[in-house]
Amino acid sequence: MxxxxxxxxxxxxxxxxxxxxxxxxxxxxxxxxxxxxxxxxxxxxxxxxxxxxxxxxxxxxxxxxxxxxxxxxxxxxxxxxxxxxxIVDHEAHDGMQMLRGLLDLARLNTKEPGVVELYCVLAAEATAPDHPAHDFFVARYERLRDQIGRALERVRADGYLRDGVDPARAAARMIAIWDGLQVQWLFDRSSIDMADELVDYLSRILTRPVEP
Structure with missing residues (x-):
């Protein structure tokens, strides 16, 4: 740093x-x-x-x-x-703005494959409790679930979250989808567009497009 x-x-x-x-x-x-x-x-x-x-x-x-x-x-x-x-304003009052920031980050990641590789390799290694980055990733996933969940809570308050969607569970699923997309993309970068797939997921839980 x-x-x-x-x-x-x-x-x-x-x-x-x-x-x-x-x-x-x-x-x-x-x-x-x-x-x-x-x-x-x-x-x-x-x-x-x-x-x-x-x-x-x-x-x-x-x-x-x-x-x-x-x-x-x-x-x-x-x-x-x-x-x-x-890139991502996790505290944005507008929950949709935060979600758009996440999509911008997904697009940036496609231009920095080394960053994506580092994340995937370390996240897998760090599942071992004795790994130096274990606590970092535990805290990071907890923080991301909370940040995305709160953004979806704000989206719900604005009337844009579909009925029956639980913000906390939707946040966990979005992270899981993103992580899985990154692994697939690393194997074949022409096979998938991570941002487009995340947009597709969000379209299933939102009542309006996340992007204009």
């Missing part, structure tokens, strides 16, 4: 400069390389040495920015979710 600007760093508002900017750029390069390696090999098999090699630095140099493999994994996952949060 990119370092935060602080008054102590002597960085004024605006573009970062000097050592701070260089450090931020190095951290970003490390996170991008880690995403690639973890996506290709999984967290357990992906090595710090390989990540360091891809950014042309020593393993000791990498550990200067991220003191352990676990801290690097946490930063990669946070980096991914931070980018997603800039």
């Amino acid at each position: 990119a370092a935060r600007m602080t008054p102590e760093a002597g960085i004024k508002a605006g573009k970062p400069r000097g050592p701070y900017r260089k450090t931020r750029e190095v951290r970003r390069r490390i996170l991008d390389a880690a995403l690639e390696v973890f996506a290709e090999s999984g967290y357990r098999s992906g090595s710090l040495r390989e990540i360091a090699s891809r950014v042309e630095m020593s393993e000791a140099g990498l550990l200067h920015h991220f003191p352990s493999k676990i801290s690097l994994l946490e930063a990669v996952l946070e980096h991914r979710d931070e980018r997603a949060s800039r």
